[in-house]
Amino acid sequence: MASDNLIQHVPASSGGRSSSTFAADFASSVVVFLVAIPLCLGIAVASGVPVAMGLISGIVGGLVVGAIAGSPLQVSGPAAGLAVIVFGFVEQYGVAALGPVLVAAGAIQILAGFLRIGSWFRAISPAVVHGMLAGIGILIILGQIHVLMDSKPAAGGIQNVVAIEGSVEKLWHDGITTQTLALMVGVASLLAMIGWEKFRPAKLKLVPGALIGVAFGTLLAVGFALPIARVNLPASLLDGISIPGASDFMRLTEPGIFVTVLVIAIIASAETLLSAAAVDRMHDGERTKYNKELFAQGIGNGICGMLGALPITGVIVRSSANIQAGAKTRLSAVMHGAWVLALVALLPQLLGVVPLTALAAVLLVTGWRLVSLHHVRHLFDQHGWVPVGIWFATVSLVVTQDLLIGVGVGLALSIAEIVPYLRRRLHIETAETEDEIYLNLTGAATAKSIPALLNLLEKLPASQPVRLTAPDLHYLDHTCAETISEWVQRETRAGRRVIVEYASSESSERHHRVDPQLRRFYSEAAA
Template structure:
């Protein structure tokens, strides 16, 4: 008990030290950024200036303490300024505070029901377009303030009134605005000591100083009057449908912005990841408190959060302390705000609005075909309004996603023998029926057609279209052979079976390449996580294998799994290969259970003609003794199957080579068959000893590699192999599989009929099929 107490005290002491060393300085930096931005956003929102500072205090203290992100900083967000401005014009400021409070309650409810992840379904193109549109509107409206005028009610009116504002003579405000923007732009190029002061704060200080020294005619900020005129929230008057829509809009926009900010900030630090449901709950609590106290809506702000991370903030204490500093400033230094020209705040907002139009997202959006979503959202927000623009963007994003998900490809390829090969791919729905039928009508009547369906879904309309075409084509004397490469959607529909409710699952079982024991353990863990124990096996399935009344163990269980999950996927290919095999590789490797030829060469059925034995040995011609299995395989592969490559694959940690290094030892003495078989490795041992210890790798690894290369020389003692290699019709390759690193090395190649060194990427030889790179020269070594 004493030890635990000391450990906890040490942990608490260490946490306090981290707060003092990292979070406290970071909170001061964020505070200096937050104050001018909060005042500027209040101006853009048409709210009292104090409302921006109240939101900053509440966002820092409440949002930081109860939110789900360790380093995110919340406060008034520029992205909500347009919504708040419209609400203030429609309902008045006090009623807008009530809407903020109700929106917070809705966010709190959504967080309790754990729906935060759903917000991530919003297309980033919509979010970026919305922020860009808001930035453009803010910049246009505040530009009028810099020029001595007043913002208009829409972006179009702001643009139309701009020429008249430019012609109006307001030198004082214009100079303050120009100086503010200049400082913001050039501050990053100042010496490092100066850059310790945040650029927004520096810009306002310089603008205030210039205005005071030259006694420019500017409008001053009056925060004292805002504090004295505080009033409690008031219930909005008007249609409750519009009120509910306003609450929903504020809740969703603030929530989505906060959650996306959390995800973005997570990429900037290595600390705990954000709990999005808790973050949404914390934002709801902050908005309820902010609305009750007369503050702006609160959301996670990417500028403050990024500043916090870069300043060294590591825990939620930096956000909380930043709120405390804003509160102290409001209570003790409110008079200092009166020194700031209103034109400087407007210029700060113009600069902020322009920065929100971040064109750096365009290349990524262009690559995914989402630029139209960005443009339409931007235009909708700027010209129609925030809600309208977001709805337009969401609708267009949904249409584009539907188009991609239902896009159908149809390829018609005539063959020299007169047959036609047709490949239809994608998700076949009623939307793709016109394209499918138009393509199928191009096929000549009476033609023999091989139709491959590489699809993951087929609805009834698509089935009816393909089936009707097939019946009509066959009535006209043609033939149609349908091969379903993904799943039997057509066959099931034609047979009247019940169709799957959704798209076909992935082609292969999850992590099919893991050993069976690992897969079973993963299932048990998954079952325990889902509800207290492993899930029972299904009572019925396509195939059941049983042995008496006992559960089926081992390989028989694997056969059952093959029937349930894989057989229908490979059946079309195996059916075509059922009467004849045409491999192009003879693959000779060790019997070691850790070496899986098809896995390490990414090969499938029909690719490899495989021989396995202890030590991947090839007896020299005439020395096989009573074991002719390797000789028979070589002869059959070269004379009957006509393989073009013989590959010998050794591996690390080979038990046969270990026995050789140990000089036989007890295992060989107790296993006479092994002793006789290992005599065929004598040339490998001789080559190993002759090579010496120039290579510093362990002796066993050197012997395993030497043994694999030696087998190529052994193969050339076979007359049929020597003849084919000399004629350039056969290539010999030695591979080495390093089990610990799961890497395949090319040790050497003999023969030049198919792939010269450095040409494996285009030649049809072993290197394409195995997926390994050619060595720099014969006898070289390379890695995949």
């Protein structure tokens, strides 16, 4: 154990180590840049705004948020999860009203960071978070089906379903139409992307499928000189910057706009911290400082608002590419922002040949991944029907009604699940010996216990074995069970020995028979 600690704390100050770290970050930044470009363009299209706004957000997410982020390997930029919200907002209030909304939402995120409430976002039920993302994914798919056919999407899910017949009819007027050509290029891009991700050579595993799909669609459109819609960029990136005026900020007093401020602040924060938690599970290095990450996102969104760009969050697609490419520090995220800036400043004409239908193909895949049916199977296998029901209710209402309604109902259902146990507190008894740290949980472990529980778990001395017991734990909800399981898995990967003991007393067995969640949790921990 002592030798492990010595190895772990050797400072990386030698020239060789520094140069190797820089080389790894440099290579990773190029990979993230190749992933980010089609997503920045595509999310702007899905948001119903000029593509320059997506590129500006990508630059800010890299250069600004990357430099001050609390999650060392997370990459920030425009997120598909907010595209649906922005699209509906812009349709109703106009693009000019978006800047002040982002400034206000960023201020809320900064305040949340200062008030240290970042950990409370982790107490949101996974069923609600993934249900929200799945609903957004379905809305993205329904909208981008129209873009794939060179038609304009509607603002809502039901409206897009109704409008599909009209978009399809445009494919068959007097022979081959531009809509038909767009659909052919879009489908070719989609097949190229899926085929690359399924069959790509091992030596080229870091080349993103989105880049291949967009490149293939672009080659088809340019090679055959097809008259289909392309990316429209201003002559200069500075022309794409639209600083909001005083009259725009005065509109924040309008009820609908103020509600959007709260929605973007909450959804952007939740998506960022969800992504950060997933990023932490992918590596064994420095953990996310959640309140610092909220502060950084607030700064980034405030700057995006002042530049007239799109809202940003921490995004899992770019972050996972960053980690898989071998990134070591946040420098990779910063450099990827510099590459986006360089491309837009030096070679904007290169982006101007990209067909919109190819970007729609990228977003169709992105939307499908947000739906994440494997998470539903995980919820059912590990936690039963209740969280699956919460997930389904959230998805249904996000798609058919409104994102705020869907998330609100999902949160209400998740709270209703634990109402009978809210009066019972979770008590955590700790004891430390030379060999182990003992943690004993008693009472009821619900979502409200998560901030205090995580604060304790994440402050435990590194590498020392932990024995977790809960002989008198009466209740464990699925949110708390997921949180503990993820911590156990992460610490085990990092080399810590964690023992979860199943209580054998007669009274404890009776509690476990009453609460199937406890049985599932112990079974998973034992496995």
